Amino acid sequence: MSDFSLALNEDQITLRDWVHGFALDVMRPAGQEWDEREETPWPIIQEAAKVGIYSLDFFASAMADPTGLTMVLTLEEMAWGDAGLCMSIMGSTLALAAIMANGTPEQQAEWIPVCFGTPDDVKVSAFGVSEPDAGSDVSSLRTRAVYDEATDEWVLDGTKTWITNGGIAAVHVIVASVDPALGSRGQASFVIPEGTAGLRMGQKFKKMGIRASHTAEVVLEGCRVPGRCLLGGKERLDERLARAREGVRTSGQAAMATFEATRPYVGAQAVGIARAACDYALDYAKERRQFGRAIIENQSIAFKLADMRTRTDAARLLVWRAAWMALNRQPFLAGEGSQSKLFASETAVHVTEEAIQILGGYGYVRDYPVERWHRDSKIYTIFEGTSEIQRLIISRAISGVHIR
Ligand SMILES: Cc1cc2nc3c(=O)[nH]c(=O)nc-3n(C[C@H](O)[C@H](O)[C@H](O)COP(=O)(O)OP(=O)(O)OC[C@H]3O[C@@H](n4cnc5c(N)ncnc54)[C@H](O)[C@@H]3O)c2cc1C
Numbered sequence: 194m195s196d197f198s199l200a201l202n203e204d205q206i207t208l209r210d211w212v213h214g215f216a217l218d219v220m221r222p223a224g225q226e227w228d229e230r231e232e233t234p235w236p237i238i239q240e241a242a243k244v245g246i247y248s249l250d251f252f253a254s255a256m257a258d259p260t261g262l263t264m265v266l267t268l269e270e271m272a273w274g275d276a277g278l279c280m281s282i283m284g285s286t287l288a289l290a291a292i293m294a295n296g297t298p299e300q301q302a303e304w305i306p307v308c309f310g311t312p313d314d315v316k317v318s319a320f321g322v323s324e325p326d327a328g329s330d331v332s333s334l335r336t337r338a339v340y341d342e343a344t345d346e347w348v349l350d351g352t353k354t355w356i357t358n359g360g361i362a363a364v365h366v367i368v369a370s371v372d373p374a375l376g377s378r379g380q381a382s383f384v385i386p387e388g389t390a391g392l393r394m395g396q397k398f399k400k401m402g403i404r405a406s407h408t409a410e411v412v413l414e415g416c417r418v419p420g421r422c423l424l425g426g427k428e429r430l431d432e433r434l435a436r437a438r439e440g441v442r443t444s445g446q447a448a449m450a451t452f453e454a455t456r457p458y459v460g461a462q463a464v465g466i467a468r469a470a471c472d473y474a475l476d477y478a479k480e481r482r483q484f485g486r487a488i489i490e491n492q493s494i495a496f497k498l499a500d501m502r503t504r505t506d507a508a509r510l511l512v513w514r515a516a517w518m519a520l521n522r523q524p525f526l527a528g529e530g531s532q533s534k535l536f537a538s539e540t541a542v543h544v545t546e547e548a549i550q551i552l553g554g555y556g557y558v559r560d561y562p563v564e565r566w567h568r569d570s571k572i573y574t575i576f577e578g579t580s581e582i583q584r585l586i587i588s589r590a591i592s593g594v595h596i597r
Pocket of ligand 1: 287319320321322323325327328329330354355356357358400408572575576577578579580581582585597
């Protein structure tokens with residue numbers, strides 16, 4: 194017998210079933226309503242906090258799980274329940290990951306609890322990189338952070354766009370340029386606590402999918418934060434900038450460190466949506482009768498379901514591998530994090546479209562959930578690096594060639 198196993202252990206099965214119960218009982222019944230309302234579902238977030246899925250303890254135990262599977266199992270189940278609600282509850286993960294990846298232990302201890310609030314006064318957090326003129330090209334951020342030595346404060350100015358929880362977060366982690374001449378190597382991440390003057394919400398966006406999740410612009414105008422809000426601290430930043438100015442290659446690019454760690458999490462959500470569509474379309478195909486037989490008896494429908502299931506299961510394996518590698522600090526030498534996000538997101542789009550086809554006209558109307566799942570799935574090929582950017586990362590990693 195080898196040590197290799199893909200079987201979940203008892204704790205993992207218990208965790209998965211517990212989260213599945215929440216997804217089935219709380220999220221599924223509420224998904225359509227919050228999609229229509231297009232508002233942050235605070236009561237559902239609070240419910241997740243009360244049962245302990247959205248909590249500091251849960252996050253800490255997920256980060257300490259050496260198999261890496263706690264977070265991806267949780268996210269798959271929650272997105273199976275409803276992707277928009279999942280993003281509202283777990284959209285804070287990016288900011289948390291940024292604090293984990295770039296913050297000192299003291300900063301992690303100070304800010305991570307603030308991101309969650311308490312079950313009675315639940316809070317969310319936001320991670321702001323994207324700007325109107327800097328989406329895929331994060332090296333060209335225009336938001337500036339200038340150090341005011343007299344007061345030991347950083348002053349931030351700029352506009353962030355498409356920010357999940359932007360303007361409603363207890364903690365905004367904002368990536369800004371400290372030295373624009375250095376491109377992405379001249380950037381740093383800053384914590385902006387709630388109530389800081391000079392940070393305000395701009396436009397709130399109306400979206401195609403994941404409509405329960407709040408997405409907005411964040412405007413920074415002379416926004417001052419104490420020196421201790423620079424993640425990693427000034428000494429480390431100064432050393433990093435000095436090395437970059439000497440032309441030494443540094444790995445410490447703030448935004449990328451965060452995205453690397455969270456790509457399997459994005460993939461896991463896409464797997465959850467795909468699985469929801471597979472399950473639903475399979476049940477439907479067994480029930481729906483045309484020409485005197487269940488439509489699943491037609492190979493064209495049955496083979497679609499076979500392909501849908503195969504792709505979804507393959508996506509899950511890529512996600513599990515990447516999650517395990519990330520938590521065990523195995524370098525993504527072949528872009529494994531990107532592979533998981535790329536394949537899972539494109540699978541979710543494909544599988545949900547196939548589910549609509551299997552349901553026919555019923556798939557196209559809002560009385561049935563598959564059209565919502567298709568709308569929800571599309572964002573996974575766009576945010577946290579588009580599919581094209583994932584292909585760039587993978588092709589560069591496997592070839593060593595600077596593919597453009
Ligand atoms: C709902 C939602 C939530 C979001 N949440 C956040 C958040 O919380 N925080 C945050 O910082 N950002 C967030 N984003 C922003 C998201 O990460 C960006 O939209 C994404 O990175 C793409 O940037 P862009 O929209 O500017 O597209 P562009 O970068 O302008 O890309 C347009 C097209 O060109 C392609 N392209 C660009 N460059 C290349 C290239 N070199 N090679 C090949 N193709 C290329 C892209 O793949 C895409 O197809 C969110 C976006 C949405 C819609």
